[in-house]
Amino acid sequence: MADLKARFEQAVAESKQLPEKPDNMTLLKIYALxxxxSAGDVDGKRPGFTDMxxxxxxxAWNGLKGTSADDAMQDYIDLIESLK
Structure with a gap:
């Protein structure tokens, strides 16, 4: 678990230094993962239509509801690796 957390934190640092900015759908996936x-299932009400x-x-975050933190960390790591 500690190893996964360390690799996740490393991927977060690497996400800020990608060679090129990912497209918006990929950015949403990065955000949601x-x-x-880091916070678990989405909490609170869905923002109104004026806050697009x-x-x-x-x-995007709500689409991952029920995903474990470990699975989300691993998916995040894999996604950042694929963008390097």
């Missing part, structure tokens, strides 16, 4: 890994960015982030 990070939030699921917040709504997209909430929807």
């Amino acid at each position: 990070y939030k699921q890994a 960015v917040g709504r997209a982030k909430w929807d």
